[in-house]
Amino acid sequence: MKVKLKFVWLSLIFINLLLLGMWGCEKDMNQSGSSMKVYHISLKDLDIGEQMLVKSLQGLFNRKIEEGNKELPMIYTFIRTSDYKWYEDYKDNYPLSSELKTIVSLIYDADAYADGYVLWDTARPWTLTIAFTYAAQFNALILTPQLADQLHINKKLLMDFTQDKWYYPTIDSGQVQNISGKAEGYAWALERLLAGCDMTRLVYLRDDIPDLKDFIIFKKLFAINLDPLNNTDEINLLKQILLKYPPEIQVLGWADASYATQPGQDNVTVEKALVTLLSENNDFLLPADFANNLSFHGLFQPPTKLEQEEQSGIYEKGKKYACFIVSDGDNLQYDFNHMRTVLWEHSKRGKYPLGWTLAPTLVHYAPFIAWYYYNSAAESGFNDTFITGPSGYAYVHPSSLDEANLLAFIDLTAEAMKNMDMSCMVTIDSRGKESTTYQKFAENSDIKGVFMVEPDHAYYPPGRSHVFSTDTHDMGYIVEAVRASKQTANDLTNEIKIAAQKYPFVMVYVHAWDNNFDAVFETIKNLQSSGEFEVVGPYQFMDCLIQYKKQ
Incomplete structure (x- = not known):
């Protein structure tokens, strides 16, 4: 087999990292006396065909480990800086022994575990997601024709998606169908592959990035890349x-912004169009592009239980209250990248009370990462608190769901929040039925509070708030008055003070993508020094709001 120069280069990089002390094998700490072996490989300098092959290997190996094969090594891939940092965190908490691999050596190790391979067509990139769906069910590797020739693959060719004739179940058996294009190809996959997939999840993703691809094979998911x-x-x-799916499927992925060809379209408008379409179909989105190594993360349970101590709030008459909630930590993509490498290491984080939105499903997809956030929280004064968003369990407009599916979604939300020890949530919802929708949340869950952040609510006065009551508890609800994006500290302080003239409770929704944290922290300092404001976390804020409204 041929070994490219790039693999030699990677090996030299690995030696340098060893010299820097970054990759030492961890001391064995578990009771059985055996360490967990991990093969790792960098995707940075691999072409797209090589990247997809590695991701198929990663999903295949990790799935077999989850199914009980404890002899196989896990596979971990490096794409960006955060991948290295997460790996170091794992090594700090688990007895991992690691070994650098090349594609050639991975193929050699995979020989006994893959039943064959499939080819996909780089000239028709939409065939890639179909090839992954097929490979998940048939225990196959993903290859381009060029790679198959170059690596001298000895496994059996199960399906060739580069041709216009597609066979099922394999290329040497079953029925054949002529495929003329993308729509026909997906219709073929829908008819033949859907029944063998995990019926709770659908992956919607771009063709040209490796993120989430391993998870398709790891969980045997149905993958699509369509333009909504x-x-x-x-x-x-x-x-x-x-x-074709049962009710309340989980669509994992992100709307493909490369389709944003109409004037004014961007990632957010494409995303909202997809979420609206899903909501009207009683389905929901788990935002998760750029969530690399999802199969690897799913193999680790948290070292300890997730817990946070809620600090209760007592309303003081005459005081004004401000609560700062940082989003978009609700997105898995944000959890895996931006929060880890930018927000979480900000020098002033922890000095001020902040609420952080996290995906409540994070503990399901990546338990260790959820644990990491809780255990790195600032303990002094209980400054960090975690809430769920957007809309609870997943990204949806709850008011668009019919009653049966709304109740089912509330149950999912309540269970996920219980697992993540969360009491408050952020929701994006502006369908005109919010009052009845969130009364049902109060009646069917123990949620303490809901923060509304939909921009369509901007025309409502800041005092528009409610307390939904049941026989057992009250649930606060408030429409936020201020959004923090790129304002200066003085501008943001003035906006909050103006809003507080009409209403003593101001929720400040911090759009984290703008990285305006210096101004946010300076604003909090300004408010605290004024003497008239209490800057509190979301739980305290809701306590005080409910007490205020029930006076």
């Missing part, structure tokens, strides 16, 4: 796929 905005045929095909 600009092509009627593909919208209809997506609806067909959704209708």
Whole structure:
């Protein structure tokens, strides 16, 4: 087999890292006396075909480990800086022994565990997600024709998606169908592959990034890459796929912004279009592009139980209250990257009370990462608190769900929040039925409070708030008055003070993508020094709000 120069280069980098002391094998700490072996490989300098092959190997190995094969090594891939840092955190908490691998050596090690391989067509990139869906069910590797020739693969060719004739179940058996394009290809996959997939999850993702690809094989998911905005045929095909699934499927992924071709479209508008479409179909989105190594993360349980001590609030008459909630930590992509490498290491984090939105499903997909956030929280004065968003269990407009599916979604939300020890949530919802929708949340869950952050609510006065009551508890609800993005500290302070003239409770929704934390922290300092404001966490804020409204 040929070994490219880039692999030699990677080996030299590995030696340098060893000299820096970054990659030492961990001391064996578990009771059985055996360490967990991990093969790791960098994808940075691999072409797209090589990257996808590695991700298929990663999903395959990690799935077999989850199924009980404890002899196999786990596979971990490096794409960006955060991947290295997460790996170091794992090594600090688990007895890992690691070994650098090349594609050639990984293929050699995979020989006994893969039943064959499939080919996908780089000239028709939409065939990649179908190839991954197929490979998940048939225990196969993902290859381009060039790689198959170059690596001299000895495994059996199960399916060739580069041709216009597709066979099922394999290339040498079953029925054949002529495939003329993308819509026909997905119709083929829908008819033949959906029944063998995990029926609770659908992956919607871009073709040209490796993130989440390992999770398709790890969980045997149905993967699609369709355009929800600009092509009627593909919208209809997506609806067909959704209708084939049971109610309340989880769509894992992100709307593909490369389709944002209409004037004014961007990532957010494409995303909202997808979420709206899903909500109207009683489905929901778990935002998760750029969530690398998801199969690897899913193999680790938290070292200890997730817990946070809620600090109760007591309303003081005449005081004004401000609560700062940092988003978008609710997105898995944010959890895996931006929060880890930017927000979590800010020098002033922890000096001021902040609420952080996290995906409540994070403990399901990546238990260790959820544990890491809780155990790195600032303990002094209980400054960090974690709440769920957006909309609870997943990204959806709850008011768009029919009653049966709304109740089912509330149950999922309540269970996820219990697992993540969360009491408050952020929701994005502006369908005109919020009062009845969130009364049901109060009646069917123990949620303490809901923060509304939908921009469409901007025309409501800051005093628009409610307390939903049940026989057992009260649930606060408030429409936020101020959004923190790129304002200066003085501007943000003035906005909050103006809002507080009409209403003594101001929730400040911090749009974390803008990285305006210096101004946010300076604003908090300004408010605290004024003497008229209490800056509190979300739990205290809700306690005080409920007490205020029930005076």
